[in-house]
Amino acid sequence: DAGITQSPRYKITETGRQVTLMCHQTWSHSYMFWYRQDLGHGLRLIYYSAAADITDKGEVPDGYVVSRSKTENFPLTLESATRSQTSVYFCATRLAPRNNEQFFGPGTRLTVL
Amino acid sequence: KQEVTQIPAALSVPEGENLVLNCSFTDSAIYNLQWFRQDPGKGLTSLLLIQSSQREQTSGRLNASLDKSSGRSTLYIAASQPGDSATYLCAVSPTIKFYFGSGTKLNVKP
Numbered sequence: 554d555a556g557i558t559q560s561p562r563y564k565i566t567e568t569g570r571q572v573t574l575m576c577h578q579t580w581s582h583s584y585m586f587w588y589r590q591d592l593g594h595g596l597r598l599i600y601y602s603a604a605a606d607i608t609d610k611g612e613v614p615d616g617y618v619v620s621r622s623k624t625e626n627f628p629l630t631l632e633s634a635t636r637s638q639t640s641v642y643f644c645a646t647r648l649a650p651r652n653n654e655q656f657f658g659p660g661t662r663l664t665v666l
Numbered sequence: 667k668q669e670v671t672q673i674p675a676a677l678s679v680p681e682g683e684n685l686v687l688n689c690s691f692t693d694s695a696i697y698n699l700q701w702f703r704q705d706p707g708k709g710l711t712s713l714l715l716i717q718s719s720q721r722e723q724t725s726g727r728l729n730a731s732l733d734k735s736s737g738r739s740t741l742y743i744a745a746s747q748p749g750d751s752a753t754y755l756c757a758v759s760p761t762i763k764f765y766f767g768s769g770t771k772l773n774v775k776p
Contacts, residue, residue, distance in 0.1 A: 584762060586763075595755075595766050595767065595768040595769065596755070596757075596766040598763055598764075601762065601763065603762065611763070643709060643710070645710075647762075650697075650761065650762040651697045651698070651759075652697060652698060652717055653715075654700060654712050654715045655700060655712070655757070655759075655764055656712060657702075657709040657710040657711075657712075658709055659708065659709045660708070660709050
């Protein structure tokens with residue numbers, strides 16, 4: 554029972570490059586989320602998705618793109634990476650919008666040089 | 667916008683002590699509140715989920731309470747152990763999304 558997997562777990566890239574972070578779930582939860590976690594800012598929501606082909610912006614969406622063609626996958630793309638996007642990125646899922654827990658993946662540590 | 671505050675930011679206690687972590691939120695219109703644990707370099711592990719209609723939830727040595735009207739929740743840890751050392755985060759959910767506090771970093775000394 555893998556739950557939520559994220560890949561890669563660690564990534565180093567250069568400013569201006571495109572980077573895609575992958576998130577895969579085995580539960581078929583409807584809702585999926587992308588957060589970034591930074592010292593001094595806590596967890597901030599980037600994008601979320603209510604179902605395949607339905608996505609919406611969170612608190613800090615600029616510079617990021619998401620897609621969700623299949624229920625189980627929710628990739629996050631940094632179109633042109635900047636140093637300010639150096640962070641730890643967490644994917645999370647939730648079965649339904651109310652009265653259900655949110656579950657988190659192990660995270661991807663991204664460094665932009 | 668929902669604001670979630672956790673006090674204290676850090677706490678150090680000797681092993682065996684009972685302790686309380688605090689979480690406050692500004693908008694009482696929530697569906698539920700969830701407590702998480704995060705170990706260094708790891709993801710978030712769900713500890714307890716309290717529905718808006720509930721006053722408390724218990725799991726082992728953990729007990730979480732919720733007072734929606736005052737915008738407060740507490741996480742009580744009984745007989746703390748060094749293995750409890752981690753950062754504890756609370757999050758409230760008024761809709762689909764969760765809003766997180768910045769966490770309380772707990773250190774339990776042997």
